[in-house]
Amino acid sequence: MTRISRWLPASTLTVGLVASSLAVIAPAQANLEVDPESDVLIDETTTWRYLDDGTDPANGLPSRTDWTAPEFDDSSWDSAPGSFGALRGEIAELNGGYTPDNLLSQYKDSTNTNKEAFFFRSEFTVDTDELDQDDEVNGAILYDDAAIIYVNGKRVGGFHDEELAFTEEGDDRNLVYGGANASAPRYREFTVPEDLIEDGENTIAVQLHNGRDNSSDLYFELEHLTVETNEPEGPTAMLLQMGADPSERRLSWLTDSGVAESVQIASGAVDTMPENATTIETSVQDDSAHEGKQYAHATLSALTPGTYSYRVGSAEGTWSDIAQFEVHSNDVEHTFTLVGDPQLGSSGNLQSDGAGWQRALDANDQLFPESQYIHSVGDQVETYSGTPDEYLTFIAPQQLRSQPLMATLGNHDYNRSSPQDLFGQHYNLPNLADYDPTEGSYWFIYNDVLHLNISTEFRSDYDAHREFLETTIAQHGDDVSWTMLTFHRPLYSGGNHSVTGTTDGIRDNLGPIINDLDIDVVLTGHDHSYTRSYLIDGEGNQVDPAASEVIVDAEGNVTDQELIADYEGTDSSQRLEDGNYVRVTSDEDETLFVTANSSSGSKFYNLQDVGSYRDGYVPRFRDQQREQNITGVEVTQCTVTTNTVELDGTVVDKVELLRDHTAPVITAGAATVELDGEFDPLAGLEISDDCAVLTTDDVDVDGEIDTSVLGAQTVTYRVADEAGNETEFERVVTVAEAPAEDNDDDNNEDPTPIPTPGEDDDNTQDPNSNDVTDGNNVGGTDGDDSDDANDDDLTDADRVADTDRDGALANTGASIMWVVAIGLAALAIGLVLFLVKRNRLTP
Template sequence: MTTTPTAARRPRHRARVAAALLLVTATAVGATSTVTSARADDAVPLLTTESTAWSYLETGVDPSAGSTDPLSWTADDFDDSQWKNAQGSFGAKGGKATGMGGGYAVDTLLQQYLPGGTVDVPTYFFRSSLELTADQLAGWKSLTADVVYDDALVVYVNGTKVVGYEDSRIADFEGNVGYAGDGGGDPDRSTFTIDPALLHAGENTVSVALYQDRSTSSDIYFDFLSLTPVSASAEATISDVFLNVGADESQRAVSWYSDSTSAEEAQLALTKDVTGGVFPARASSFASTSGVATDGQNWHHATLTGLVPSTSYSYRVGSDADGWSETYVFETQATGDYGFLFIGDAQIGAGETARDTAGWVETMGKASGEFPDTSFVLSAGDQVNTASNELQYDGFLAPSQTKTLPFATNIGNHDVASKAYEQHFAMPNVSETAGRPDAARAGGDYWFIYQDTLYISFNSNDRDDAGHADFARKVIAEHGDEARWTIVTFHHSVYSVASHATDGDIVTRRAELPPVMSELDVDLVLMGHDHVYVRSYLMSGTTPVHTDEPVDGTVAPEGDEVLYVTANSSSGSKYYDIQSQDFDFSAVQNQEYTPNFTNVEVTADSIAMTTYRTTDMAVVDEVTLSRPADPTEPPVDPTDPTTPPVDPTTPPVDPTTPPVDPGTGDEDPTAVPLSELTEATHTLVVTAVDEAEGTLTATVPRRLAGAALDWFVHSEPVYLGDDPSDDDGVLTLRLPEGLGAGTHTLVGQTDATGAETWGTFELTAVSDPLPGTPGAGGAGSGTGADTGAGTSAGGSTTTAQADGALAFTGSDALPLAAGALLVLLAGLALVIRARRRRA
């Protein structure tokens, strides 16, 4: 059938958010909007419920039976003249046209059951067509479609699949007929984008396959609400902006969706430099990786690098060509002690989507309001109830905090059945092998470091526990010495007391994972899945210990003991009852059928966790995990009789001999040419330039903290010395006399591997160090003063010294004895940092 476009008009922005959800979001989030770029025009929809007639087959027979091409039924020339014909919406519930959930109505009743019984028809097939001209196609950037379905749906345009919802089981079919999808309840609504390249002048065919998830499903539903062209001149519609953690505290990742196929990027600037939403010319740009999302739009991921502590940043995403999102602001926290929020299954859509969203928005508002300086949010998984449902993702992304607080998400069993999870969330250091159950589902174990804590996340949907163990061993072997604490997190709780506690898969994980946690010296394991709060006793492998001690207060692990915590629902979408049997591993368990969240405070000596009820902020549980300070190597005692005596024949050092100028002489290292620098080592952040004092303060990556590097300033390389940074990676260098105004490159290098880190900075005038300071070859001070100042260029440019920046305090020539003491202390600091928590 050919569709004639009507004069009906629909909003050009994404239509998948129901009115109730829009009301919840507008009320709870205020000015923050998921959709940020307005359309300049309102195009006439090409397909609508009211105007489009569909040919449809409801007999359960494969329309391509006997053909060598299983998709022959989607082709333009397929003969559907024997099919029925009607307008939507289509559906049935219990064989009738009434009672459909979610407020959806049935206009055309489908035959729900196979002839002679009450077994559901597995698959329904629909076809419609539309006439288009070459001029129309030339004026379109894309087409936006809005559909409602139950239980699974696949859409084809001219024989090419453009989108599939809950369709992972279809790959196992022989032919086109079978059961697929997720019978979670009411019909789902989704929006997707179609590339005009799939269309041609003349008649175009749209084909739809609709699936029941099982033979006893209570209802079936399909409605193609609209198909609307997007003008080539329209700005991009940018949505689903989400802030993710980075590989360490100097990074954040941003993910977003766009209906444009053009290249897009993230821009970053100091908030103080952004006026009226206008970004400065020196704002940093970070290109995105991208691909086609499950809803037909394009997903984008960009990593923001070179962030410094205690700084407010503004960012936006998009492009000059297609338009930008609104501006969002986040703040980095100070170094040292820090906190984060731990939340369990939001699972938007497990109840009623708008209600679940309201509960989730309330939890995030209460938690961030009570703990405004928190560093990030760690989610135990099941962000949504249906893996491909973009309406539910809208609910999860509704809180404004998802754009201003970085999130570390685990993948839950309700997230895994679609690639949408890994398109919406850009986690760092994701494994290409560990935690990847198959190519059709999302996943991948990952890790990151924040301050002195190593975080490791397993995709526990992958049942390969040995693979998870190997991944953790490798990460800890390579990065364990960079952290004092190790926290592992995954979705499927191994120590819980509600509905899932006795599931066969949980029993298997309980036997296999805890011994590995103890073996690897893990401190804390954070989990979800069972929609109940549980804190274990300290566990030595699978054995609870200290069970005769009070459960409140402080627990102090010894040897291989690990603490496990399971989070309750953070939205109130679903709760599970505590089972009546005794679980010997459970120290504290709580089910009050109200949303929870946990505030976690991390110091060098403890991890303090307080869990709250969102509704009234009453305390559910509080516990502090503590441990003694790391053993350290004592400094050498010069009076110790075991210390080798000084050789009396060695001539004493002449105290009047001036120290060697590290910028002169034949032993100076050779500078790495600028042409050999790569973006992989563009990791140095220049945080302040004090032109009056003639100093520069910079921060090196965590792995280089305390390392002695040879420092050069370019263009014409001048050696600045080999000073190490302090334990936080901060050092201050003195600039050479006569360094010209303009942009310069600072490089830290070693003889063994060449350039280790580099960044750029600017001078507004020729440097003129104070009288008595080293000249062009002078060494850096190595004071490691932390200015807390920021950079507007993601490590590539800096402003002059920020307000409150510390003045340079190094002396021009340290006496030899004092210099020797500094070397000793620096070495001792490195030894202390490298020690693990237990001897």
């Protein structure tokens, strides 16, 4: 579509000002920034004619939309400038901070039943001679619950109007309910096609619909209609993501450059991209659901630990700013951040939701500075069909160019029966499963954790989910320390969704699959409240907390504090004292489920009454304070610790999952003790354990060594770690008589004569040296354990030949050894005297 770019003369327009950043984040009402070059066609001063008497203006006309044509007579309608709406029949502030300027007649006569629809018309003027090829007319609307916009009788945009069941014949064709039924007005942007714009006066018409007959409120405001300059932006909306393994990262971005783009990447943090930067081509670059944009994907592979700088774009077009990211060591010990349901746009005020999302990421920088990536459990945006402004607001934070984000497909990220185009265009997911038509199931490995991610919007074939999970775990589960599963709709939660039929179906079908597999942790969202489950065993039963939980202090010491008290009604659980947390020890077939609360604060659900929960699915811990939450997930060889906090650092729930299936190791060599001597059974004993710090104080010794009795005896050691893994080790101890004292007189048989010093001073090559292979063994017999370096180059044949004299020592070899020894001693004495003379040693 051709975009409209030059601003019209002020004499032809209603002068107004508009925010330059509307395409990214919706501005707050009555808080617009000034763009001095913009020409405003409609703003808050524009007069609208409106019909709110419950009748259909199309009655008696051939087409349902004939009332939108310029020639339609609306002279009998009421008129007023500004916004329109009602809250329970009165002018009052709606959720999101919106208060209508004009009251609409909300209810049918003498009832509390909502009218179905309301109708608005106005005009704007355009001098088409002043429009350049790249100009565009753009608008923004606020509405509750559904709206359709027409210009000169032609539809230019519909918002939450998919379920409006219009008929094509008869009267009252436009009087139907439908829409978002949201708690607050929605903000949406639209573009008027160039070929619909007439020179001079143009007619704009809007029809507004109530979502249902008992909806509490309604609202309409055309925030602005402007002619905007549209210069190419080049690359925007860059998003860094994880790859298939720790050595890979993935990128996605948008562009309107019209040329092929790529990634440039260099090692280190640089401000200017060096000439030797590596260029990586895109894996895809194609038309996007963002009008006038293309989306691009690229994969960065074979990365090693360190800092990298990158940018996207092209020399023919433009390059993005340079950003940096870190590739961390591939160690099991790491932290990532779990975020629940940002769902930007859910409150009806996209700007407010975007600000809340930014606050969450800023808090993450402070609370979990070691976090290596963001893991979202779904519903990144609100609108089922997917809207660019919500996606752009979600991606806007600068942190997401440097810290990878992994997205889960939530029900609001899916268009109810088909994938959102924008989900697949913005999220460049690794190892995407081809069995899932929702395009939301995938896996990746990061630092000794296998992450499985499945779509709970695909519920028609749970056997396919099972095969995907079983196959991936079989192929990769033995190569990692932990296996985590993420999906959106939870099995165990505490809010509104926990008691629905949809949730029951997921529990009944997905629950047994999880129980059968070796999955340690399940991460979910959807219920906009925080929940932690009991440990769930392989039969789907809750594990008794008395057998699996203890409370420990900040140093990890077990306390005598009682376990968390049971909650009642709709109360939250009792939070632990500062610094204390729960340690849960799991067996191999047991799984912990964690459901995250809202990270952006866009929407919260109240906790259900305890009596509403399905038997066996009562939460172990639940919390709802209507405060934004994020969770730091710390992974080590033997523990996964989830630390859920409010943005000021207040701890909601901290739980350490200890999964220790490895028994301690005891090592000790065979021991010998003298007859009637003392024996310490712990001497020489070493204790090690992968998941615990154990010492000899933790060892039980069974048996005693009677040192008054000669011979071999045994002692048994037993040690157990906190997880109950036990090791038994048997040690052999020999009681022996003390060795006889050494007597030099007994060892003086046939002493070898000491050669006279100087016999070999002519430095003649000794035929028995290592450089001569004559078969003579120098310095000892075969089997001699001396460390004589002269043996190093002798072959087995040499050694056999030299001992082929009934074991007699070769006299020539022995004599030469004495000569060498005396010579070396003389050299050493000479060196010492030399150094003393030079004052380098003190005599």
